Amino acid sequence: MKTAFTMLSPPGVRARLSILIFHRVLPARDSIFPGEVDATRFNEICSWLKGWAEVLPLDEAAARLASGSLPARACAITFDDGYEDNRSVALPILQKHGLSATFFIATGFLDSGRMWNDRVIEAIRRAPDGMLDCRELLGKEGASFALAGPDSRRAAIETILTAIKYRPMDERLSLACELERRVGVPESLRLMMDDSQVRELRQAGMQIGAHTCSHPILATLDRTQARREIGDSKRYLEDLLREPVSLFAYPNGKPGRDYSPESVDIVKELGFETAVSTAWGAASGRSDRLQLPRFSPWDHTRLRWRARLLGNLRRG
Template sequence: MLTKLAYSLLSPAGARGRLTILTLHRVLPQADDIFPGEVDAARFREILGWLNDWAHVMPLDEAAERLARGSLPARACVLTFDDGYEDNVSVALPILQEFRMPATFFIATGFLGQGRMWNDRIIEAIRHAPAGALDLSTVTGDERSRFQIGDASSRRQAIDALLGVIKYRVPDERVQCVAAIETLCGGAHDQALMMGDAGIRQLRAAGMQIGAHTVNHPILATLDAAGMRREIGDSKDYLEAVLREPVRLFAYPNGKPGQDYNADSVAQVKDLGFLAAVSTVWGAARQGDSMFELPRFTPWDTSRFRYRSRIVENLIRH
């Protein structure tokens, strides 16, 4: 009751309303010892139970329109998923339906039905690499890419370091680096992690919303105007062809303004006819904030007390 009262005071109905948008990626069937903070099915069900007690969970398009009009309900909250993982359909969707909660799924269309995104290829390569010394400095050009791997913690450290080094490479160079890393780690692993067109249709048929997330998940700020427009516009066109309806929502890959996307990116999103777009800047949106840079955040906390505290802190932040 105390959480609901604090939430209502900080996120009231009407013109003073605040919009909390939560970011997720995967919902694993079981916990992963390398990524213990990643949400699994049991934890996702627990989180939705908390939100059911505290928040008014609503579709993103309705929330954005009501934010602009100053007519949000109290404790307005939106759930979003990035990238297009298959477990969003097989694991997350049934739990969302159990709680009768909507969510928005932002899809990087270039990876649909193709197995894995570049970062997941690195994760699986390091996960399956033989224990011992692993020197990837000749691939990355970074002397810090020398690792001693064995347990889950050391593999996680190597993964985090490699993702940080490779993330801002242009897409073609990034793909080449990933392939070389797979070779040095013992070969590629072909487990399919991404949904296909049927998964997108299934989510939409269940009442979920679908948004664009570029084709290849590039850092938009590294692209020229033509490349940026292709990435944003082609993902929108593909999803509209799959769904046979307009796609009006967009998420910037990685999502940090000035670093991952820029003013040109925002202008392209507006020009392509989107209703709203989300970043990864923490905070909760107010009336008057740009509909094309709505903040989002991820409370990683595992206890009910810390999770609700994080939501309250995020409301105070902005």
């Protein structure tokens, strides 16, 4: 692996940077989302990276990429959103392998439970078997779902999330909360970190970046709204950590669809030095430092995970 990785990701001016993206690291396998990374799988991935790659903090990696001084097989690990299991499950595994990571925090959800999409997921997870009528709730995009095993629940979740993802933020959250209310999800359910856990990540040597306040689709906002979302999240984290925050991740992160050139201008104006998207690929010295691509293989075996990572390095 090292030989192939070095050929595709050499040191110096021809370097390529693989930035991996994760969200959650579950304590155990989720029957509804069996592809979600759990502790066992993340431990495997970290052991592979420890043997194959040169894992660097994202800010250092981006700076060295721009200066032409990046080492061979360079890689950075990132997490989006701010889930509690990032602190309780992912951090000990990273520390075990001596690896660093950057955690991008949607600050509006700290201390407050769960994001809008998780409200939908947890409602469908807890709904009783049988028909769930969402036509009134979702309008013309609605449907009735026959809920039984994991497959039917996953299909219902994916349909509902697709139907409301690009609606206005307030409407999106209101629909998710109403679905929770109908099912009876306890408001006490908390999936996100609190302030103290974010501080613990930083004190453990991890990096913290901003990810807006409420995780909106930035391309749907006007300039004032987008600047407030991005700037307020930066200020919140800087006040919390008492240090500058120079890293940013675009919510959802698809260029042109989820964020616009105006979004990038705002990120630059607010003083961020490095920002990441979810466009596939590996970064090169020609990459826009405020739109670095990210990619994580989804395969479960070592051989296929490695092949997928190498394929991403060949992408451009």
